[in-house]
Amino acid sequence: MDGRPVLVATECEDATADLVITELNRRRVPVLRFDPGRDFPTRATLAASVTADGWAGRLTAGERTADLANIRALYHRRPNAYLAEHDDQAERFAVQENRRGLGGVLAALPGCLYLSHPQAIARAEYKPEQLSVAARLGLTVPATLITSDPAEAKTFAAAQPTIYKPLHAGAYEVDGEPAGIWAASVDPGEITDAVSRCAHLFQAQVPKVGDVRAVVVGDRVFCALITAPAGVVDWRSEYRNLTYEPVDCPEPIRAALVAFLAHYGLNFGAFDFAVTAEGAWWFLECNPNGQWAWLEHAANLPITSAIADLLENGESQ
Incomplete structure (x- = not known):
């Protein structure tokens, strides 16, 4: 594969990843898409050697091969977990070897930008720690x-x-x-x-009049006000009856969100806030690998372009 490729690790049917891949293709950025948990080792092969500069070698998926020492970025979207086809000792052993072998190499690519690093995503999924970090950064927490x-x-x-x-x-x-x-x-x-x-x-329970989903890509913040029918506690239960509008993020909150990502070593986060009639934003949670594609269309937010910018630039953080 010519040029520095972007690896996209996700499941077979992922419309959100499709948007980003289409944009990268438009920009002529080479892409290798695969699902580590399903494609390896039957449909993808790995040959990696450690050097003084990090891992070198190749990853092949289908007809495409990527040079491990020359990966521009890895977009860790929603790959399937490594699973055994049969519940026996040999299969369970192989699954753990695959996860620690392929997963370990992918987690240590030299000069690679991660959006985001799988280990950082895993750490950031603990809500009790999220709430503590958010409060320490000055966000209002119920x-x-x-x-x-x-x-x-x-x-x-x-x-x-x-x-x-x-x-x-x-x-x-x-x-x-x-x-x-x-x-x-x-x-x-x-x-x-x-x-x-x-x-x-x-x-x-916050006496809210609406919710805000704030999608942070690097240091860029995109916010949409989500209004649900009266009395709805969780807007996700009423997708067909929601309205959306883009809103500006208050500067103190924007700074806190960027600091939140930096604390965890993330390059992406989907944050949820409850908003009161007085305009106060109450932090609820962060999904470090949350969905955003439907929001881009509903609120006219250029999130695909922002993600493609980050992956194309490929500067390790």
């Missing part, structure tokens, strides 16, 4: 309780209007069908001993 004690949860919920939200947006099914677990209001009387089965996050 009162929050993380507990497995039903009595503590009831006391917290009795003190103010309260919501429950999951600590991790993992896969969940109801009657065999995919389902989302949305943030929802919770009354003290609804809290049972089931709370003792795992950690729960309870948070003071």
Whole structure:
């Protein structure tokens, strides 16, 4: 592959990655797209040797080959996890070797810009640490309780209007069908001993009139005000009934968001805020690898171009 390529690690069907790849193709930036968890080692091969300057060698996927010492950037979008085809000891061993072999090389490419580094993404997914970092950077954070004690949860919920939200947006099914677990209001009387089965996050409910999704690419911040029907706690549960408009990010918040990414070593973050009638922005969370493509269209935000700019420049941070 001629020139310094961009590696795009993502699943087979990823419309968001498609936007970025199309833009990079338009700019004549070479791209190698693959899914580490599915393509390796059957449809992709690796030959890597360590040198004084870092890893050298090649990664081949399909008919394309990339020089590991000459990678411009790696866009870690949404690759599948490394999984065993059969539940036996040899398969489990191979899966761990693949993750630590290919994944380890991809995590240590010399001079490569990561958007973002997989290990940085993994660290930044812990919401309790996010809230602590956000508060330390001067962002306004709602009162929050993380507990497995039903009595503590009831006391917290009795003190103010309260919501429950999951600590991790993992896969969940109801009657065999995919389902989302949305943030929802919770009354003290609804809290049972089931709370003792795992950690729960309870948070003071912000008297919001809207939400802001702030997408940060490098040091560029793109914000959209999201308005949901009255009474909706989690706008993600009402995608068909939302309105969007671009809004400016207040400078103190913009500076805090850029500092937040720097703290974690990220080049991207999708931040959620609740906005009150007085114009106060309350930090809720950051998804270090969140979706953004639908928002670009709905609020006319040039996010694809910003991501392509970062990947094309390929300056390691």
